[in-house]
């Protein structure tokens with residue numbers, strides 16, 4: 001250290017304080033980076049790496065970026081997950097003799113960006129935090145660009161999964177994690193595999209008391225009662241952690257973060273990670289694009305605030321009939337008043353991102369153009385309020401009442417700021433004439449001086465008689481009088497020569513110089529004054545943050561409602577009826593996204609009916625590609641749209657509120673977590689079986705496909721029994737399957753109904769009718785679909801042969817098991833087993849299954865004596881011994897028995 005120059009000593013002591021950030025060290029017109037920071041920056045930003053003498057002949061790597069374009073360099077680094085600490089000169093170099101004082105004024109991290117260049121309009125940029133003491137979790141998030149700050153507390157069995165659900169819903173840019181949370185492998189694996197945030201370790205543990213004090217200090221309240229978290233220690237802790245992090249990194253006023261909302265995940269329909277992804281709510285599974293998702297269809301918002309709000313509504317469907325009804329009624333009223341709707345849209349179209357503009361105002365980074373944008377957004381408020389007065393529904397009425405017209409704020413900006421101000425704040429041209437007397441005087445003096453100079457040319461031409469005399473201005477010499485060489489004779493005595501050019505001479509006069517300094521003095525003073533006046537005004541606007549946020553919130557909601565009305569109108573949606581019944585009835589429902597993508601074909605609508613009683617579990621069979629997935633998803637999406645307060649793609653719909661939607665869809669390898677397709681599938685099924693209630697809606701698109709047929713069928717079978725059983729779950733469910741065997745369950749399990757998607761056979765082709773009809777399908781047509789996909793005809797023909805063979809074999813086995821008269825008369829064992837199969841089907845109790853296996857075992861034991869005579873008998877006995885009966889399904893057991901019996905018979909020559 002001692003070897004270093006004082007400036008480098010200053011650098012290193014600052015760098016020591018911010019080891020995790022790239023330090024942008026202000027040096028005149030540049031920000032310089034040194035050592036490792038310089039190497040990283042040079043690599044990531046593709047800027048030249050130079051070096052600086054360190055003393056003792058050593059060199060320090062160095063790289064720099066000009067101040068003018070620093071924003072774009074910072075955003076590139078943030079985008080790549082780095083943090084940047086901005087170190088400024090805290091005093092004017094010209095005002096000091098020694099080393100200029102420097103300090104870090106802000107740390108920019110991926111979760112604390114407020115720069116428009118990095119942020120996406122219709123997406124929030126969240127910083128989230130998770131803390132855990134082993135008993136529960138505190139989860140919170142903040143968007144510094146808008147001021148939104150929310151926390152929740154998660155305890156109990158599902159706490160961990162809910163943390164994951166929240167993380168997946170918010171997809172934070174940065175997550176603060178404490179030691180307690182890090183112990184959860186599940187959370188860390190999830191973050192690692194599914195999200196791409198920058199992770200920040202929390203080193204110091206925060207006590208509830210410390211957090212409480214920090215929060216009440218910041219919000220200037222005596223308690224946290226008003227924020228709903230007074231008695232929620234986990235929520236308080238996490239809120240404290242977030243606020244502390246912001247104070248540490250932002251080092252400036254956080255006035256726009258002026259409230260904390262405590263929410264509960266039980267206020268909304270829970271959509272777990274899989275369901276959110278499987279239903280493609282906000283992005284498609286394949287390429288993560290918004291186009292092709294449900295949000296892509298329903299988002300017709302015209303403001304960024306509306307876009308963010310609608311997304312939130314979609315991801316947090318409501319559970320209370322009244323609240324849903326409120327939104328539905330508002331959408332209906334807007335939809336029915338097309339002219340008002342269009343007027344509203346025109347006005348909303350003029351609104352900028354007020355939330356983020358206010359973020360910049362608070363941060364002191366808003367320039368004059370930002371204030372003009374704010375003003376232009378606010379001036380439409382009175383008209384919007386007037387339009388809203390024409391509506392009657394409760395929700396729109398409330399929005400109108402809440403909407404603050406903010407005419408004082410827009411008036412203030414209008415009075416002060418010029419219509420088209422420059423982006424810089426230090427070069428004048430910002431403040432309107434007439435706003436401030438002192439400024440007006442300076443401007444007058446400036447203008448008077450300029451006028452005098454404009455007149456000077458005319459006056460001097462007259463005085464000297466030189467008609468070509470000119471008054472000009474350049475940067476180096478200021479104002480001058482120019483006379484061509486031919487006229488030098490006529491130059492008066494009071495002219496002082498300043499500059500000689502090839503054809504002319506330039507002069508000044510004492511008077512001209514006087515005027516010049518008058519102009520320059522006034523200009524400099526006025527620029528300083530304009531800057532001061534601007535900052536003063538910005539602070540005045542900042543003082544109104546809360547009121548402005550309230551109106552911004554109204555606009556966000558209004559824009560979302562107008563968007564829903566637009567979609568309802570354009571896409572022909574209807575208003576669903578919503579209640580607390582156990583029924584779900586859809587007439588002529590459509591898939592909101594698939595119908596939009598249809599080119600020539602028309603989407604075939606379908607009905608759906610589910611209730612908690614006789615029709616709670618639909619088994620849907622039908623060929624590949626017939627539309628099973630589409631149908632099931634459309635039922636889920638219509639339910640979800642209803643609960644977010646949207647109209648739905650159907651002729652009519654009556655939706656009894658569901659508490660959760662679960663999906664088990666498609667087979668996707670989760671290679672990132674090292675899980676096989678089957679394991680992923682089973683995890684999803686386990687989640688459903690453990691958490692679904694009789695109020696849930698479950699979509700199962702194939703269960704048990706990723707394993708052997710018998711294993712898969714047995715699992716699917718048992719899952720159906722468990723879900724359809726009112727004593728176990730009894731949820732409303734749709735289950736698409738290729739296991740045609742499951743259609744037998746309709747006869748044996750209450751509440752189970754068979755449906756299939758109709759197809760017609762034409763020669764060797766299938767025609768998809770896309771209509772769902774009662775009853776099970778009898779054929780798969782997989783080979784026909786394979787043919788359509790372009791599998792060579794040789795392979796297709798061979799498949800058909802194999803299928804024929806397999807089918808006739810299967811029939812033979814079935815006949816033997818269920819119907820062969822030989823069995824009934826000759827072998828009581830088989831008959832016994834046959835009865836037991838039905839018993840199992842009827843009695844879902846595990847005990848029954850155990851009994852069956854025991855009985856199978858007993859009957860086998862009973863025959864052991866017979867076999868114990870040597871030869872094949874011994875082999876049979878050995879084979880029997882090896883059987884792992886406990887892990888066999890009844891069907892497998894019977895097949896094995898049948899096989900053994902055949903061997904025994906053969907041995908006896910029967």
Ligand SMILES: Nc1ncnc2c1ncn2[C@@H]1O[C@H](COP(=O)(O)OP(=O)(O)OP(=O)(O)O)[C@@H](O)[C@H]1O
Nearest residue numbers: 602603604605623624625626627628629630631770
């Ligand atoms: N109601 C409908 N009207 C018109 N076209 C439809 C309809 N339903 C589905 N389709 C079309 O059929 C295609 C296949 O549908 P879907 O994926 O739902 O079939 P599936 O039966 O689930 O197939 P698989 O069993 O192979 O998973 C869809 O991409 C869509 O183009």
